[in-house]
Amino acid sequence: xxxxxxxLPTLSVQEGDNxxxxxxxxxxxxxxxIWYKQESGKGPQFIIDIRSNMDKRQGQRVTVLLNKTVKxxxxxxxxxxxxxSAVYFCAETLGGxxxxxxxxxxxxxxx
Amino acid sequence: DAGVIQSPRHEVxxxxxxxxxxxxxxxxxxxxxxxxxxxxxxxxxxxxxxxNVPIDDSGMxxxxxxAKMPNASFSTLKxxxxxxxxSAVYFCASRATGxxxTQYFGPGTRLLVL
Numbered sequence: 001x002x003x004x005x006x007x008l009p010t011l012s013v014q015e016g017d018n019x020x021x022x023x024x025x026x027x028x029x030x031x032x033x034i035w036y037k038q039e040s041g042k043g044p045q046f047i048i049d050i051r052s053n054m055d056k057r058q059g060q061r062v063t064v065l066l067n068k069t070v071k072x073x074x075x076x077x078x079x080x081x082x083x084x085s086a087v088y089f090c091a092e093t094l095g096g097x098x099x100x101x102x103x104x105x106x107x108x109x110x111x
Numbered sequence: 112d113a114g115v116i117q118s119p120r121h122e123v124x125x126x127x128x129x130x131x132x133x134x135x136x137x138x139x140x141x142x143x144x145x146x147x148x149x150x151x152x153x154x155x156x157x158x159x160x161x162x163n164v165p166i167d168d169s170g171m172x173x174x175x176x177x178a179k180m181p182n183a184s185f186s187t188l189k190x191x192x193x194x195x196x197x198s199a200v201y202f203c204a205s206r207a208t209g210x211x212x213t214q215y216f217g218p219g220t221r222l223l224v225l
Contacts, residue, residue, distance in 0.1 A: 034213050034214075036216075042218060042219070043115075043202050043216035043218050043219050044154070044216045045216070046213050046214075046215065049213055089154065096206075096209065096212065098156065098159075098167065099144075099156065099214060100156075101153060101154040102153075103153050104153065104154075
C-alpha cells in the first residue's frame, strides 16, 4: 500500500562516509523493488532495482538489500558525496503496473 | 534519448480555469503513468495507460480530472475546473514492455492554482 508523506525522515552524513537508507514495504507479495533519487526541482531518477528472488544487488557505489522476512529494503551508498544529497524513495510493485512509493528519506551530505 | 518530456514546466492559473498538462513518453515505451506529488501525500499514482489504453484510473481524485493518450507518443492530463488544492507537481513516467521494467520520470509540471 501507500504511505502518506506527512513526515520526511532525514539523514545527515559526512562526505566520504557510507550512507544507509531504509524502507519498510507493505505487500509481502511484491516482486520488484526500485530505489529512486529525487533532487530538488527534478523528477525521480532510477538508481537501482532488485527482484524478489534476490537479496542483494550491487551497482556503482550503491547496494540494495532485500529482506523479505521482515519486508525491509535498504540502500547503501558508499563514500557519500555532496551530489548524493537528495530525497530517496523506495518503490514496490506486484506485476509491474501499480508502483507504490514510500514517503522518502532526505539525505544531506555535509562537506 | 531525450527522456520523458513534460510541458509546461510551470503553470500558474486562477481557480476555475482549465489546466492541460502534456507528456511525451520515451520512444518505444508502451506504458505511461501520471503521478501527483505533494508534501502532504507524497507521490500518488493518478492513472496509467498500457498501449494507449487507460488501465487503472482509480487514483484520479474526482471528475474534474481527465487523462487521454491519443497515440503512443502523447498524453494529456486535464483539470477542469482547477482548484487551489490541485496545486502540486505532476509527473509523467513511461516504461518499456515487461512488468519489471522500471519507470522513467519526466521533470514534472509545477502547478499553482490561486
